[in-house]
Amino acid sequence: MQAPERPSSARLVLPHAGDPDSQRRTPEWKWQLARAVRSARELGEHLALSDAERAGAERAEREGFPLAITPYYLSLVDGSDPRCPIRRQVVPHVAERETTRGDLVDPLGEVAHEVAPDLVQRYPDRALVLATDRCAVYCRFCTRSRMVGGGSGTRSVEHLSAAFEWLAGHPEVRDVIVSGGDPLTLATDRLVAVIERLRQIESIETIRLATRVPVVLPHRITAELLSALAPFHPLWVMTHFNHPKELTPLARAGLERLANAGFPVMNQSVLLRGVNDDAAVLAELFRGLTRCRARPYYLLQADPAKGTGHLRTPIGAGIAIMEQLWGRLSGIALPKLVVDTPGGFGKVPIGPDYVIERRPGVTRFRTPRGVEVEYFDPAAE
Ligand SMILES: *Cc1c(COP(=O)(O)O)cnc(C)c1O
Numbered sequence: 001m002q003a004p005e006r007p008s009s010a011r012l013v014l015p016h017a018g019d020p021d022s023q024r025r026t027p028e029w030k031w032q033l034a035r036a037v038r039s040a041r042e043l044g045e046h047l048a049l050s051d052a053e054r055a056g057a058e059r060a061e062r063e064g065f066p067l068a069i070t071p072y073y074l075s076l077v078d079g080s081d082p083r084c085p086i087r088r089q090v091v092p093h094v095a096e097r098e099t100t101r102g103d104l105v106d107p108l109g110e111v112a113h114e115v116a117p118d119l120v121q122r123y124p125d126r127a128l129v130l131a132t133d134r135c136a137v138y139c140r141f142c143t144r145s146r147m148v149g150g151g152s153g154t155r156s157v158e159h160l161s162a163a164f165e166w167l168a169g170h171p172e173v174r175d176v177i178v179s180g181g182d183p184l185t186l187a188t189d190r191l192v193a194v195i196e197r198l199r200q201i202e203s204i205e206t207i208r209l210a211t212r213v214p215v216v217l218p219h220r221i222t223a224e225l226l227s228a229l230a231p232f233h234p235l236w237v238m239t240h241f242n243h244p245k246e247l248t249p250l251a252r253a254g255l256e257r258l259a260n261a262g263f264p265v266m267n268q269s270v271l272l273r274g275v276n277d278d279a280a281v282l283a284e285l286f287r288g289l290t291r292c293r294a295r296p297y298y299l300l301q302a303d304p305a306k307g308t309g310h311l312r313t314p315i316g317a318g319i320a321i322m323e324q325l326w327g328r329l330s331g332i333a334l335p336k337l338v339v340d341t342p343g344g345f346g347k348v349p350i351g352p353d354y355v356i357e358r359r360p361g362v363t364r365f366r367t368p369r370g371v372e373v374e375y376f377d378p379a380a381e
Helices: 028-034 040-046 051-062 071-075 085-090 161-168 188-199 223-232 249-260 279-291 315-325
Strands: 114-116 119-123 126-130 175-179 206-210 235-239 265-271 294-301 336-340 347-349 355-359 362-366 372-376
Touching (some): 040 051, 071 085, 161 188, 175 188, 188 206, 188 223, 249 265, 265 279, 279 315, 294 315
Parallel strands (some): 175 206, 206 235, 235 265, 265 294
Antiparallel strands (some): 355 362
C-alpha cells in the first residue's frame, strides 16, 4: 500500500519535537492537524491559485468561515486542474461572498431547534450533539458554516451537562448523533468522556458519530481509537465521501478497520455541482464504498447555506441521476436521494416517479427496463 505524497513544503520538523514524550512519535493524525494549510499564502505555495480562488482564500482567512485542509487531503488535489473535484470541495472561491435566492445562514433551522446548548432536536426520537466546532478540513459547502471553526473548539462534558440532562429527561430519544464540527478531531479521552456520559442514559439505544475524518484524515482511525470506543457499541459511523478519488488506499484501509471493529459504516454524500453531479462518478463512488463495507445511505441535495449557490445543483439534476442509477446499481449500493428541507422540518425523499397511473384497485408502473406493468390490489374484504 502506497501512502500519498505529502506536499513538499509540509516536510517540516514535527511539532512537539521538544516534548519530554518525544521518544514516542507524534501520531500521524496529530501531525496532519498541526500542519493543516490555513492561509491563502500557504495554499498558494501548494497550488497555482486562480484569482477567484486567491480572493476566496484571503476572504476565508479574514472573515467568517475559515480555511483548513490537511496535507493528506491537499495531496489528493490535482494542482494542474482547476476543476479538480477535491479542489472544489475545499479551496475557497470568491463566489462564496454571493448570496443566492433561498440562501440561509442556518439552512436547517438548528438554532431554532436547539433544546439545550449544543443539542439540536428535529425528530421526536433523535437528537444531535455538537461536540466541537472544529473540523480537520472545512468543506466549502458546509451546512454549519455559521458556527464551525469560529468559536471555542471542543465542548467539555461540563459544558454539555445541560444537553445530557435534557436527554436523560426525554427517554423518547433513542438515537443520538454526535457531530460538530467533527467529533473525531477530539482527543480520544475527550471523545470517550462524551460517549461514556451518553451511554449512562439507558433510553439511548444507538449512538452515531458523524464524521468526515475517514475521508480527510484516515490516519485518525487508529487501533487506540477503536479499542477506546469498542465498549460503547452499538456505535455507528456516518461518514461523508463525495468522490471516488477520495477512496485512496489509506481511506479504504480506514473503512476496513472500522468495519472490522464492528462499526456499521453509513455514507452520506452531498450532491455538488462540478464535483459529483454525474451518474458514472457516483456509481463508481457507491460501488467503491460498498466494497469497503460502507453503505451508501443518503445522497443529499446540498443545503442552501449562504454562499454555496455555485456548488449546488437544481433539484432535477439529482432526480435525473437517480433515474440513471436505479435498476443499474445494486440496491445495497444505491442511497436514498433526500432534501433536508429548509428551516429544519426534516428530510424528505425525492426521486424519479415510477407510477404512471393510479385507478381504483389498479396501479400502472413504468419499470427501469422500459416495460409498463399493472399491479392489481387484492379484493376488499
Ligand atoms: C439528519 C438529521 C437527523 C437524522 O436523520 P436520519 O434520517 O435518521 O439519518 C437527526 N437530527 C438532525 C438534527 C438531523 O439533521
